[in-house]
Structure formats: C-alpha cells, structure tokens
Amino acid sequence: MAQALTEDLWAEQDTTPDAIEAALRELLRERHAANQTLAPARVLNLVVVVDSDWKGEIANRLQRVGRYHASRTVLCAVEEGRTTLDARAVMSYEEPADGAGLAVMREEVEIDVGPEHLKHLETIIDPVVIAELGTMLWSPHGHDEAIEALLGMVDVILLDSDDLLDTGEAFDQATRLLRSGYVVDLAWLRTTPWRERLAASFDTSDRLAALRTMCRLGVRHRPGSNASALLLGGWLASRLGWRNGEVSIELEEVDQEAPGLAGVTVYCGEGLSVSLDRGRGGLRLREEPGGRSWQVLGASRGEAGILGEGVRQALLRDPTYGPALAAARRLAT
Amino acid sequence: MTAVAPQHELENPLIEGLERLPVHPTALVIFGATGDLAHRKLLPALYNLAHEGALPERFELIGVARSENRHEDFQQMARESIQRFSRTKPDADVLEGLVSDMRYVPGSFDDPKVYTELGRTLSEFSEQAGVELNRIFYLSTAPQFFPVIAGALRDAELNRDERAETRIVIEKPFGYDLESARTLNASVLEAFDESQIFRIDHYLGKETVQNLLALRFANALFEPVWNRNYIDNVQITAVEDIGIEGRAGYYEGAGALRDLVQNHMLQLLALLTIEPPASFEANHLRDEKVKLLRSIVPPQVKGVHSMALRAQYGAGVVGGKPVPGYREEEGVAPDSRTETYAALRLEVSNWRWAGVPFYLRTGKRMPRKLTEIAVTLKPVPHLALRSEGSIGVQPNQIILTVQPDEGVSVSLGAKIPGPQMRIRPVIMEFRYGTSFMSQSPEAYERLILDAMRGDATLFTRNDEIEALWGIIDPILTAWHEDRHSPIREYPAGSAGPIAADSLLHQGQRWRKL
Numbered sequence: 026m027a028q029a030l031t032e033d034l035w036a037e038q039d040t041t042p043d044a045i046e047a048a049l050r051e052l053l054r055e056r057h058a059a060n061q062t063l064a065p066a067r068v069l070n071l072v073v074v075v076d077s078d079w080k081g082e083i084a085n086r087l088q089r090v091g092r093y094h095a096s097r098t099v100l101c102a103v104e105e106g107r108t109t110l111d112a113r114a115v116m117s118y119e120e121p122a123d124g125a126g127l128a129v130m131r132e133e134v135e136i137d138v139g140p141e142h143l144k145h146l147e148t149i150i151d152p153v154v155i156a157e158l159g160t161m162l163w164s165p166h167g168h169d170e171a172i173e174a175l176l177g178m179v180d181v182i183l184l185d186s187d188d189l190l191d192t193g194e195a196f197d198q199a200t201r202l203l204r205s206g207y208v209v210d211l212a213w214l215r216t217t218p219w220r221e222r223l224a225a226s227f228d229t230s231d232r233l234a235a236l237r238t239m240c241r242l243g244v245r246h247r248p249g250s251n252a253s254a255l256l257l258g259g260w261l262a263s264r265l266g267w268r269n270g271e272v273s274i275e276l277e278e279v280d281q282e283a284p285g286l287a288g289v290t291v292y293c294g295e296g297l298s299v300s301l302d303r304g305r306g307g308l309r310l311r312e313e314p315g316g317r318s319w320q321v322l323g324a325s326r327g328e329a330g331i332l333g334e335g336v337r338q339a340l341l342r343d344p345t346y347g348p349a350l351a352a353a354r355r356l357a358t
Numbered sequence: 359m360t361a362v363a364p365q366h367e368l369e370n371p372l373i374e375g376l377e378r379l380p381v382h383p384t385a386l387v388i389f390g391a392t393g394d395l396a397h398r399k400l401l402p403a404l405y406n407l408a409h410e411g412a413l414p415e416r417f418e419l420i421g422v423a424r425s426e427n428r429h430e431d432f433q434q435m436a437r438e439s440i441q442r443f444s445r446t447k448p449d450a451d452v453l454e455g456l457v458s459d460m461r462y463v464p465g466s467f468d469d470p471k472v473y474t475e476l477g478r479t480l481s482e483f484s485e486q487a488g489v490e491l492n493r494i495f496y497l498s499t500a501p502q503f504f505p506v507i508a509g510a511l512r513d514a515e516l517n518r519d520e521r522a523e524t525r526i527v528i529e530k531p532f533g534y535d536l537e538s539a540r541t542l543n544a545s546v547l548e549a550f551d552e553s554q555i556f557r558i559d560h561y562l563g564k565e566t567v568q569n570l571l572a573l574r575f576a577n578a579l580f581e582p583v584w585n586r587n588y589i590d591n592v593q594i595t596a597v598e599d600i601g602i603e604g605r606a607g608y609y610e611g612a613g614a615l616r617d618l619v620q621n622h623m624l625q626l627l628a629l630l631t632i633e634p635p636a637s638f639e640a641n642h643l644r645d646e647k648v649k650l651l652r653s654i655v656p657p658q659v660k661g662v663h664s665m666a667l668r669a670q671y672g673a674g675v676v677g678g679k680p681v682p683g684y685r686e687e688e689g690v691a692p693d694s695r696t697e698t699y700a701a702l703r704l705e706v707s708n709w710r711w712a713g714v715p716f717y718l719r720t721g722k723r724m725p726r727k728l729t730e731i732a733v734t735l736k737p738v739p740h741l742a743l744r745s746e747g748s749i750g751v752q753p754n755q756i757i758l759t760v761q762p763d764e765g766v767s768v769s770l771g772a773k774i775p776g777p778q779m780r781i782r783p784v785i786m787e788f789r790y791g792t793s794f795m796s797q798s799p800e801a802y803e804r805l806i807l808d809a810m811r812g813d814a815t816l817f818t819r820n821d822e823i824e825a826l827w828g829i830i831d832p833i834l835t836a837w838h839e840d841r842h843s844p845i846r847e848y849p850a851g852s853a854g855p856i857a858a859d860s861l862l863h864q865g866q867r868w869r870k871l
Contacts, residue, residue: 066789222415225414306450317488344374344375
C-alpha cells in the first residue's frame with residue numbers, strides 16, 4: 026500500500042538542549058492530537074557526530090537504512106568557529122494512503138555545534154535523547170573528544186574499522202571502545218555472510234574433523250577493506266584456537282566495486298579446500314578435490330543494508346566479535 | 359601442515375554468535391506445487407529465504423502436481439508467482455539461481471511412477487551435491503490426498519533414509535473431526551515417525567503470535583495478574599469483513615468452527631493460558647499446550663446449545679456496498695446449514711483459570727477485519743472515588759491485537775481534568791509496527807526454515823491435534839444432529855447475532871467491533 030509521509034518541523038537558532046527537548050515533546054503532543062492512533066513504540070536512540078560539511082551525506086546514508094532506523098536520531102554537525110547551537114527537529118510519519126493502519130514514526134534532530142562544545146557534548150545530548158532507552162553512538166569522522174564525552178551515556182558504539190587507513194590503529198581504537206561499551210563494527214558485519222557460509226560448509230561431522238586440519242587461509246578483499254579481511258581471519262583463529270604461526274594467512278587485494286571481501290579459501294589436510302567467491306546472486310562455492318562448484322543464493326545487502334544491520338545489532342550481543350578482534354589485532358602486527 | 363586441537367569434539371565451533379545457523383543441504387518436494395498456496399505463499403517464501411541467504415547452501419526444489427507441465431513451465435510459473443507475491447522485490451540473479459534448477463514431476467498422487475521418478479530425481483540431486491540431501495515432503499494438497507501421499511512415499515521407500523533426515527509437512531485442515539483426525543494421524547504414523555511429521559498451522563509462524571509468548575513470559579508486569587484472582591473474562595475475536603470469496607466448495611464443508619476456531623483460535627487460547635514452559639524446546643512448549651487443552655472440558659452434546667451458538671450472514675451492507683446473504687453466494691446450497699459465525703464459551707478447568715469464562719467468536723461479513731484477545735480484569739474491590747457525573751470506573755482491559763495491527767493496549771482509569779475527582783477510561787496503546795526492526799518475515803518463511811532445521815516448536819503434535827478436535831467435536835456433533843431448527847441469521851455488516859449475548863455471564867458484554 027502506498028505510504029503518505031507527514032512531517033512536522035521545528036527549528037531554532039541559538040537554542041538550548043532544554044528548548045530542543047521541549048520542542049520534541051510539543052511536536053509529539055500536536056501530532057497525537059491530530060492522529061490519536063499514533064503511539065510511538067521506541068526502541069533506540071542513535072547519536073551521530075559528523076563534520077558539518079558531510080552531514081548531508083551521512084543523513085542520506087541514514088535515510089537509506091529503511092525500517093532499521095533508530096527511534097530518535099540526533100545528528101550533531103561540528104562546524105568550525107561555531108559558538109552557539111542551532112537545531113532543527115523533524116517528526117515524520119509514514120501512514121498508509123487510506124489513513125488506516127500504522128503510523129511509523131521517525132524523530133530526527135540536527136544540532137549544529139562548534140568544536141568547543143565537544144568536550145562536554147554529553148550535556149547537550151543527554152537532555153535530547155529519550156531517557157532509559159538504549160543509545161548508540163556513531164562518529165564516522167573521528168571527533169575523539171566527542172566520543173570521550175559521550176562514552177558515559179551511550180550503550181553501544183557503531184564504528185567501521187575499514188574507515189581508517191591504518192588497520193592496526195583501527196583495531197586499537199575498537200579494543201579501547203570495547204572496554205566502555207558494546208561495539209558494532211561495520212567491517213565485522215561485512216564478513217557475516219562469509220562466516221555463515223564457512224560455518225555451514227564445515228557443519229557435517231567429517232568436515233568438522235577437517236576443520237581441525239586447517240593449515241592455510243586466503244582472503245581476497247577490496248583495497249581498503251583490510252580490517253574485514255583480518256577480522257575474518259581473527260574469527261577463525263579465535264574460534265579454532267589457533268596458536269601463532271600454526272595457520273598461514275594470505276591477504277590479497279582485488280578490484281571490486283563493493284567494500285568488503287571478494288573471496289575466501291580455506292585449505293585443510295588431505296588436499297581439501299573450500300573457496301567462496303562473490304558472484305551474481307550470491308556466493309560461488311568451490312570444493313577441491315573433485316572440483317564441485319555451485320552457487321549459494323543470497324542478495325547483496327549493499328552498504329545501506331550493512332549500516333541498517335549495524336543499527337539493528339545495537340539490540341543484539343555477539344560474543345564472538347571481541348575474541349575475533351583480539352586475534353585480528355595480533356594478525357595485523 | 360599443523361593440526362589444531364579442537365575446542366569441541368562434536369560441536370561446530372563456528373556457529374557461536376551467528377544469527378543464521380547452518381541448515382543441512384535439503385531437497386524440498388512440494389505436492390500440489392501448481393496450487394494456490396504454492397503460488398501465493400510457498401514459492402515467494404522460498405524466494406525470500408534465498409534472498410536473505412537463509413536457504414541451505416545446497417537446496418533443490420521439486421514440484422509435484424497432476425497437470426502435465428515441463429520443468430520449464432513450472433520454472434516460469436514459479437518465476438511469475440515470486441515476482442507477483444514476494445514481499446521483497448526479487449533480485450534477478452537470485453531469482454534465476456533459485457528457479458533455474460527447479461524440477462517438476464507430473465502425475466496423479468496415487469501413481470507409483472510419480473514416486474519412482476521422484477526417488478530418481480532426489481538421488482540425482484544428492485549425487486550432484488556429493489552429500490545426501492535431507493528430504494522434506496510438503497503436502498500442499500486437498501486433505502484427502504494426505505494419507506495417499508504418505509502411503510505412497512512409504513511404498514516407494516522414500517519415507518526414511520539412514521543417511522539423511524526425511525520429514526513430511528502437512529497443511530491444515532488436519533482432519534474434519536476427531537475421528538478423521540485420529541484416522542489421518544494413524545495412517546501418516548504408519549509411514550512416518552511423529553518426529554518426522556510437521557503439521558503446519560501458519561498462524562503459529564506469525565511474529566504476532568510468537569510475541570504473545572514474549573509478552574507473557576518476558577514481562578513481569580502481566581504474569582502476576584494472569585489468573586482467576588484478577589481476570590474476569592477473556593474474549594478472543596477473529597472476524598472478517600469479507601465473505602467466502604468464491605471458496606464455497608471448501609467453506610460449505612468446513613464452516614466457521616472448523617475454519618478458525620478448531621485451529622487458530624484455540625491455539626491463541628492455549629498460548630494465552632499455558633503455564634510457562636521450562637524452555638522453548640519443541641516438546642516443552644507442546645507439552646504445556648496439550649496439558650492446557652486437556653484442561654478445557656469438552657461440552658456434552660446435549661449441553662452444546664448453552665455454550666455455543668452458530669449463525670449465517672444474510673444480505674446486508676458492508677463498507678457501504680450491498681452484499682448477498684450466504685445462501686445466495688455462488689456455489690452455496692440454498693438450504694445450507696453451514697455456519698459463517700460461531701461463538702463459544704469455554705472454561706479452563708485448572709488451578710489458574712477455574713471459573714474464568716473464555717469467549718470465542720468468529721464470523722464472516724462482520725463490520726471489519728480484526729483478530730484480538732481482550733483480557734478484562736476484575737473491578738477494583740472498593741471504590742473510594744465518586745462515579746456520579748462521569749461514565750465511572752471501568753475494569754482494566756489488556757487488549758492483544760493480532761491483526762491488522764499487532765500491538766497491546768491497556769485501558770486505565772484516569773482523572774477527568776477539573777475540580778472534582780471523576781474518572782474516565784483512557785487507552786494506552788502500543789503498536790509493534792511503530793518501532794524500528796518491525797519488518798516481519800512471512801509466517802511461511804519461518805515455518806519452512808524451521809522444518810528444514812527440524813525444529814518442531816511451532817508445529818502441532820498428534821496429541822495436540824486430537825486435543826483440539828476433542829474440544830470441538832461435541833459441538834460439531836450437536837450441530838450436525840440438529841437438522842431442523844432454523845439457522846440464525848445476522849445481517850452482513852453487523853456484529854453478529856444478538857442471541858450471542860446469551861453466552862455471556864451477567865454483567866458482561868461482547869466488545870464492540
């Protein structure tokens with residue numbers, strides 16, 4: 026059914042966190058008066074800290090995550106030289122065209138802040154997020170000062186270890202943040218289909234025995250996706266309890282459009298190897314000896330899908346990321 | 359080469375933390391593959407599983423039906439079904455990857471040659487894969503073929519394979535009364551063990567229904583009042599504004615009681631009232647459901663008139679449009695006694711629920727489409743507040759809506775603003791769909807995947823089927839034996855026959871539709 030988008034807006038220059046929070050309450054009150062079926066079921070706050078010049082690009086990425094949007098998104102745009110707060114709030118509702126059914130609500134707040142606000146950013150953000158709801162922080166352009174300020178009030182940190190040129194530094198940062206909260210790493214999520222398929226390929230009893238004889242791992246990845254490649258290696262190392270040097274790992278850069286992995290080959294004893302390669306409509310799986318090859322179906326999630334999955338993961342807890350990250354750090358050195 | 363010591367001798371160390379667990383390579387055989395269910399639900403569900411990468415890494419599909427088609431015809435039909443009914447826009451490459459390997463076996467379901475061809479094709483698939491594929495036979499046919507197909511699979515020795523799992527999925531209706539359900543159970547159990555049989559009620563695959571368990575067992579808020587001490591009555595409503603939509607052939611033989619009460623509505627009642635299971639392992643949950651269903655004392659045939667009521671819709675107006683009465687619908691006998699409306703009062707005779715009436719009602723051509731459970735709490739024991747000058751203090755209600763919009767509402771008493779202490783009811787509504795992460799998989803996606811995994815939690819066990827029919831059977835018998843008294847009629851578009859009020863205890867009323 027076609028959806029009608031209704032948006033209620035509020036904006037103010039040189040404003041305060043209290044005024045923003047009051048405006049959000051008023052927007053909800055007005056909307057509820059107009060539509061008594063509106064009953065927001067809120068799940069998650071998302072706080073995003075970005076460079077002002079790139080806020081449009083980040084806002085577009087967040088728009089494309091579809092249904093996996095946070096209940097309330099607070100985007101802080103950091104602008105050089107700014108000393109006051111400007112803010113804009115939008116409450117939008119997707120309602121079925123016939124007026125029946127659910128009104129799915131998004132609450133989006135943009136706050137323009139200056140560098141001097143970052144040190145105590147929590148005093149600006151805390152009144153604006155929905156209290157007692159889980160809060161995820163994403164700071165794709167660095168802004169370490171803001172991250173430090175907000176660590177005490179957020180539950181989950183979203184990051185992308187593939188974003189930093191120095192993979193070792195990216196892993197160090199993820200390790201540090203992991204001590205303060207739960208980390209969702211988009212580089213890790215890019216490996217999910219590969220991990221699922223490797224787990225499936227070794228899920229029979231004879232293959233489980235072969236898993237113990239793994240001796241070499243080849244990971245093919247797009248340039249700039251070293252972190253994803255190393256995290257996949259780290260995952261195998263941590264799950265299988267590899268000791269240093271027991272299994273050789275070869276990373277190979279290959280050209281491909283999508284960020285992340287292009288292929289994986291696992292070599293085991295007695296000549297067994299399992300290769301997965303990105304193909305049209307899923308992964309191409311090839312086994313040796315025997316040369317059997319077939320397609321494992323699955324549509325690409327795309328980067329928007331990965332980010333949406335990142336938001337969804339705020340409510341889940343994957344116990345294998347931490348050990349995989351620790352092993353990947355060792356592999357990176 | 360360096361060997362690495364295994365962490366677990368038998369378990370796959372790679373599966374921890376994965377949301378999507380491995381599924382053994384599987385061949386799915388759909389009997390009735392050209393039928394409406396396959397067309398609208400099963401094939402689109404399989405596509406969506408493929409789209410999300412949830413199918414086993416080796417997956418093959420064989421369609422079996424009577425019509426003479428080539429593999430290519432079936433593939434084209436599947437392609438068109440998926441393009442039309444898939445909840446996600448099909449990715450061309452995934453669609454072709456799924457469809458291009460589909461096979462089709464034409465023939466009558468009692469023809470041994472069909473099963474010979476089926477066996478040959480299954481072996482061929484396993485050989486190609488280099489691993490024995492698990493087999494799932496999905497019976498999406500008219501119910502009279504269930505024992506025929508099960509028996510033919512046994513005769514062709516396709517019912518068991520020492521090298522892989524074999525399962526049979528059976529669509530509803532599973533029987534048309536207690537005796538036929540027992541007979542069907544017996545004939546299917548001659549060919550398959552109970553652990554191989556997955557009786558599907560797609561209602562249980564709905565996220566909404568599973569959320570009922572989450573609501574009860576993940577929230578301490580409700581459980582303390584979930585008993586006879588606090589609950590006055592429960593109403594389960596499943597009504598539709600549509601009529602029989604050209605399905606007279608099915609509906610004339612079924613009626614409202616078999617169509618919705620015997621399966622979906624009693625399942626809702628069971629999930630609403632069961633004791634907390636030790637775990638959500640298949641048999642723990644199903645044990646609790648069977649225990650509960652056996653606590654519902656079936657009526658005596660002669661006492662049915664005091665606890666159940668049936669009716670047919672007459673001509674009326676729905677949504678501003680005049681519509682014909684049931685007996686004027688195409689394919690319906692002019693003297694049909696099939697009920698399009700049924701209302702029941704049941705009691706659960708156990709420690710928790712003794713004395714609480716459970717009212718169930720279902721009907722076609724009602725004012726709107728609605729499935730809900732309304733739990734009405736007892737009034738407060740003493741009212742210190744004034745009730746004059748207002749509509750007064752109403753009992754609290756907890757409303758669990760299954761469709762169209764899944765959610766929970768709680769009615770509370772609140773003060774009317776003003777100088778006096780007067781009370782009004784206000785409704786606090788929560789809708790799952792207004793939160794993020796709300797795109798639910800289709801029920802069939804969940805259930806097909808569960809069948810492939812061998813997880814029977816959301817499927818109905820043989821003793822459960824018989825317990826369900828055991829509650830309904832005396833009512834069917836009473837109504838069948840009553841061939842002369844006139845069938846009550848309610849105008850299409852109305853809330854049902856007024857006589858249904860007679861089932862209610864004093865002071866109670868049906869919720870407005």
